[in-house]
Amino acid sequence: MKTRFIYNPKSGHNAKSPHLLERARLFIAQHKLDADVVLTERTRHATELARRAVDDGCELIVAIGGDGTMNEVAAALIDSPAALGLIPCGSGNGLGRHLGIPGPGKGAFRNLLNGDIRTIDTGLANGIPFFNAMGVGFDAEISHRFNRLTHRGLPAYVHTTFGTLFRFRPQKYTIRSGDMSITTSAFIISVANSDQYGNDCFIAPGASVDDGRLNITVMKSIHLFNALPIALRLFTKRIDGSASVQRLLGPSFSIERPVPGLLHTDGETHETAALIEVTVRPRSLRIMVPHREAAAA
Numbered sequence: 001m002k003t004r005f006i007y008n009p010k011s012g013h014n015a016k017s018p019h020l021l022e023r024a025r026l027f028i029a030q031h032k033l034d035a036d037v038v039l040t041e042r043t044r045h046a047t048e049l050a051r052r053a054v055d056d057g058c059e060l061i062v063a064i065g066g067d068g069t070m071n072e073v074a075a076a077l078i079d080s081p082a083a084l085g086l087i088p089c090g091s092g093n094g095l096g097r098h099l100g101i102p103g104p105g106k107g108a109f110r111n112l113l114n115g116d117i118r119t120i121d122t123g124l125a126n127g128i129p130f131f132n133a134m135g136v137g138f139d140a141e142i143s144h145r146f147n148r149l150t151h152r153g154l155p156a157y158v159h160t161t162f163g164t165l166f167r168f169r170p171q172k173y174t175i176r177s178g179d180m181s182i183t184t185s186a187f188i189i190s191v192a193n194s195d196q197y198g199n200d201c202f203i204a205p206g207a208s209v210d211d212g213r214l215n216i217t218v219m220k221s222i223h224l225f226n227a228l229p230i231a232l233r234l235f236t237k238r239i240d241g242s243a244s245v246q247r248l249l250g251p252s253f254s255i256e257r258p259v260p261g262l263l264h265t266d267g268e269t270h271e272t273a274a275l276i277e278v279t280v281r282p283r284s285l286r287i288m289v290p291h292r293e294a295a296a297a
């Protein structure tokens with residue numbers, strides 16, 4: 001299978017140590033693969049590299065990075081015959097965790113040799129693709145601040161979150177889907193394809209990446225007294241029981257706010273219009289996941 005590895009030297013652990021670059025090259029040599037490794041040089045470059053890989057006839061295109069790199073590579077593979085491979089090494093790895101794709105020290109490379117191909121849904125927010133989750137409000141603000149940090153990881157994420165939490169003000173939104181319309185003040189509106197943001201923080205427990213539907217989670221208010229209980233619920237898949245949370249499921253939604261602002265797609269932020277149209281493109285991305293028997297073992 002003609003394969004190309006796309007390595008982001010700036011993501012997660014790669015920024016601290018380039019050992020995965022060497023590991024990928026060694027893996028190719030050891031298994032005599034028809035494969036090569038290319039490095040990203042700037043934001044969005046991974047999409048260009050992945051497009052070129054598809055044009056070159058690659059059947060497997062492997063992102064070595066976090067959810068941002070995964071998103072950029074996957075964006076070029078929508079509706080293409082090429083499959084995405086993941087060596088998840090970012091700070092959250094939401095899609096990889098949801099799909100049971102192990103980290104590089106735990107079988108991610110082996111998975112590329114003996115994995116199964118699954119075809120998953122793609123979400124689009126005003127035309128911008130996402131594969132794990134998109135969101136507005138506090139969610140997008142945190143992504144924006146987090147992306148500007150030089151030191152990432154769970155401790156930095158927790159620090160950024162709590163540093164911003166009590167200063168952030170909820171905004172008014174109208175969510176529409178078919179005949180349904182809800183106007184509410186919300187702290188976060190998250191639209192998830194998978195069940196988690198990353199780091200086993202479950203924003204949409206029970207979500208499926210191939211059911212042709214997206215999961216909206218509206219968090220209405222977060223304040224001094226409910227922040228910790230909500231955090232505990234997020235990490236124990238019990239967010240549904242919170243009085244501050246409302247969930248919706250469907251193939252398309254619009255989310256309207258009074259003014260334009262930020263949204264994030266898989267953790268990368270974008271300025272966008274006040275009206276956000278969110279749609280799903282069912283089963284449009286092929287991705288290599290652990291072989292069913294190996295995953296069950």
Ligand SMILES: Nc1ncnc2c1ncn2[C@@H]1O[C@H](COP(=O)(O)OP(=O)(O)OP(=O)(O)O)[C@@H](O)[C@H]1O
Nearest residue numbers: 011012040041042043065066067068069090091092
């Ligand atoms: N050579 C480069 N120089 C600077 N930025 C880059 C380069 N290559 C890719 N990027 C950008 O690096 C960003 C971070 O990548 P990625 O999300 O994979 O890592 P992460 O943020 O550490 O992981 P996670 O999303 O899991 O937290 C992406 O926005 C990507 O566009």
